[in-house]
Every structure is written in C-alpha cells, then in structure tokens.
Amino acid sequence: MACASDRPPSAPRPGPGRFSRAAATLHPILTKLDEPWPRASSARRGHSLAFERIERAPDQVSHGAAMNPPHIPEPELLPLLSSRSVCTAAAAVVILLALTIALSFSGRWFGQHLAQAGHTASRETYDIFIGQDHLRLPANVIRFENQRNTSIVERVDLYLTWPGLEGYSEETRPLFDDVSRPENLIFLQVAQSTMSRDMSGRLAPVYRHVLQHAPQAGPEGLTRYDAKPDSSYAGEVFFTAERDGRPAYVLRCVLPEPPAASTSADCQRDVHMGKDLIVLYRFSSRLLPQWRTIEDSIETYISTHLVP
Numbered sequence: 001m002a003c004a005s006d007r008p009p010s011a012p013r014p015g016p017g018r019f020s021r022a023a024a025t026l027h028p029i030l031t032k033l034d035e036p037w038p039r040a041s042s043a044r045r046g047h048s049l050a051f052e053r054i055e056r057a058p059d060q061v062s063h064g065a066a067m068n069p070p071h072i073p074e075p076e077l078l079p080l081l082s083s084r085s086v087c088t089a090a091a092a093v094v095i096l097l098a099l100t101i102a103l104s105f106s107g108r109w110f111g112q113h114l115a116q117a118g119h120t121a122s123r124e125t126y127d128i129f130i131g132q133d134h135l136r137l138p139a140n141v142i143r144f145e146n147q148r149n150t151s152i153v154e155r156v157d158l159y160l161t162w163p164g165l166e167g168y169s170e171e172t173r174p175l176f177d178d179v180s181r182p183e184n185l186i187f188l189q190v191a192q193s194t195m196s197r198d199m200s201g202r203l204a205p206v207y208r209h210v211l212q213h214a215p216q217a218g219p220e221g222l223t224r225y226d227a228k229p230d231s232s233y234a235g236e237v238f239f240t241a242e243r244d245g246r247p248a249y250v251l252r253c254v255l256p257e258p259p260a261a262s263t264s265a266d267c268q269r270d271v272h273m274g275k276d277l278i279v280l281y282r283f284s285s286r287l288l289p290q291w292r293t294i295e296d297s298i299e300t301y302i303s304t305h306l307v308p
Helices: 018-032 041-068 083-116 173-177 285-304
Strands: 124-130 131-139 155-161 185-192 221-226 237-243 247-255 269-273 278-282
Touching: 124 155, 124 185, 131 155, 155 173, 185 285, 237 285, 247 285, 269 285, 278 285
Parallel strands: none
Antiparallel strands: 124 131, 155 185, 185 278, 221 237, 237 247, 247 269, 269 278
C-alpha cells in the first residue's frame, strides 16, 4: 500500500479570486464586440453617392433627352468685316496704289536726272543779252540749268566737246561723263568786258614784269616762261607766241605734276570778241599742241552765235 507521501502532488486549484480578475479583463472587450458597427464617415458617404450618381447618370440623361430635349440658343452670326472696315481697307489700297505709281514715275525722272547730272540734250535756243551783245545759244551747250532761259545776264557759262564743239547729247554723253579724259571738253565763260585789255594786251604792261628771263621752248611754236617765285603768279607757267598781223598769243597754265593728273582747267586764256565781250576759255594741258586750232575754233563759234 503506498504511502500518502508517495503520491505526486496535485496542481493547485484556482481560487475564486483569479476567475474574477479574468472576467473583469474580458468584459470590456466582449461588450465592445456586441456594439453595432459605426456609420461610414461623411467623406466616404460622399464618395459612395458620387459613384451612385455616375452609375445612374446615363440612364437619367437618356430618359430626360427623350422626354424634353434642352433648348440651346443659336449663336448670333456677325460678319467678319464691317462695312466701315471694308471701306477703310479699300481706301488704303487705293492710296498705296497711287503712291506706288507716283514713286515709279518720280523714281524714273529722278534717276534720269541723276544720270544726266544737270546736263540737258535739249536743243531749244535761248536769247542771251550781255551788255551790248546778243547771243543765241542752244540749251545743251549752256552749262548751268539756271542760265537756260532767255534773259539779260552778266555772264553765261558754256561747255563744248573737243574737237567737235558740240553740246550734250546721247551721242556725246560719254565725252561728258569720262572724267579721265579732260581733253574731251573745253569750258567757256562769256561776260561783259570789265578791262580794256585782254590777255594778249596785258603781256607787255603786266606779265613781262613777273616772268623769269629764261625762256624755254614749248610745244608747237610756243615759248614757255615760268613766273617769278616771289610774284603773285608763283607756280604758274606762261606760254606766248608771235602771230602775223595779230597781237601775240598769251596763255596761262598750271601744269600738273605728274602730267597724268591733268584737268579741264589746266590752261586758260581770255580774248575780246563781239562789241564788248570778254571770252575766257579753259582746256587741258594735254591740248597745248593744238593751241592754234583751239583759238580759231573758239573765235568762230562765238562769232556764229552772235546776233547782228
């Protein structure tokens, strides 16, 4: 028989106090489970309603359209351009067209005027009265535009081709435009005489006192005299020549250095013509060998254009 001490010890029974504590712990949890679920928040309810509206919208729209279609007002159709705008645009076009035509004609005239550089090919004659003398000259030999009219003047400026002694024209235009060939032109200034002697008459009383006493041979029978360096003619050269039955020929020149730099005014001479005219003419030093022909041609030209 086993002894009481040999029995295994039994587990201790829980006392009433332990159950009470466990129940007290579980009671709030069980109570929470028994409560109904809380309602959805207002935001969630809003989303649900939105989805519900979207699902039902097609049906509602289709039913509503079938029953009573909405009235859409017709837009008011206005013209793209008003009548005032059309008139303004038309006026602008007319003005631009008129300006274009005016510029075309004025540009053509201005271009032609520039090309002529103040020259004229007109052969209309003008009566020029200078002192006691009456000249009748064509317009194309009168150098300046303001002198191309019939009038009483103190002087008139002319230019002539050499050797033809012609005025400006389409045929002679290259001679007037080529500045590298100054020998193509001779320039004249016709005025009323203010001195009793012309250049030939001033040789003995005036020029002999300012010329060096060392003459040199010049072209075509001319004799060259250099002016004294301390005189008012310093730097100038005088050419003279004796002529049978006529006063000595006298010519003043400023010879270019180098000779290629010649101009149409290298040499000049004045001579009495008509009743009371003094004719001053200028030409290039390249024409010095032709001095006789030039003198005779100028005298003949002026004589033939003097009106008796």
